[in-house]
Amino acid sequence: MKPIFIGVAMMLVYQVNAQNAVALSKPTGDVDMKTFNLYNPYENVDSAINVALKKASKEGKHVFLQMGGNWCIWCARFNQFTTSDKQMDSLMKANYILVHVNYSKENKNKKVQEKYEFPARFGFPVFVVLDAKGRRLHTQNSGYLEKDKNYSKEKVMEFLESWTPDALNGAKYTWLN
Template sequence: MMKRFLFLLIAMSIGVAGFSQTQPQKNESAGVKIYNPTANAQADIDAAAAKAKKENKHVFVQVGGNWCVWCIRFHNLVEETPELKNYLNSNFETVLVNYSPENKNEAVLKKLKNPGRFGFPVFLILDGNGEVIHIQNSGYLEEGKGHSAKLITDFLKNWTYKAVNPSLAK
């Protein structure tokens, strides 16, 4: 009887610990709205690509949804890490593409080579013509219990306009 009680107590402790790790952290409430399900994703990408082309940048596309805890955590990491945010904004035009039951953006994601196969968030690097030059599984940019600002910055450094086109950079 005591062994059963002890087993049950251990099983419940593990279950509670696992449950608590998947719960949203501070600033990750269901009310967070960083993705716009009604946005015209293709128009946003086209505008970002045109601007990137003029400024010798690439486009960083983050695909995810307001339902995705890891998408919100990534967004918060960028917002709370000035060096990362500045690097991203200095070298890329950024677009958030919604994927949710309200709007799966299927046509746009098909054109972007179906990046959702890697899970969410998923990151894409587009050139100034809006063509995909890289798709990044965000899981490879994690360290410990979340995304790593260092791994993300290292990833971004490899996909800047200058890194991909060293002879074309001004």
């Protein structure tokens, strides 16, 4: 009886460990990199930014440059994180015109990197917020927004809310007058 009991116990332990291994093999926030394709290395990014600036001016928004590449797991995670959360997705759509700026071996977009003072130095993805006139308001190192194998909703929301057109509206800060 003891050998059967020990055998059954070992099988149960093995099964639990196998289930845990499967659960841990794909951390929260992982995406299928085979299908991730937001960045176009052949896009005329200057033109895309100009179109976004015109749209931002008409709609009273800012331009949000997300710099990275289709090779970048954290870029894919950020996209999934912000688009799958209704609150964040609506905050982005209400306040920003999004432009994906490619950085890859095919195209590093050097002129854009130079123009916005080399945001790639922070790693990827990196976010650059522009006002509707094209002035750089802020460059965000995305590493400060991470939590474990994903992003922190609180940190991302704080970042996004801090750079909205409304947040930079001096009229709302009456205590300065």
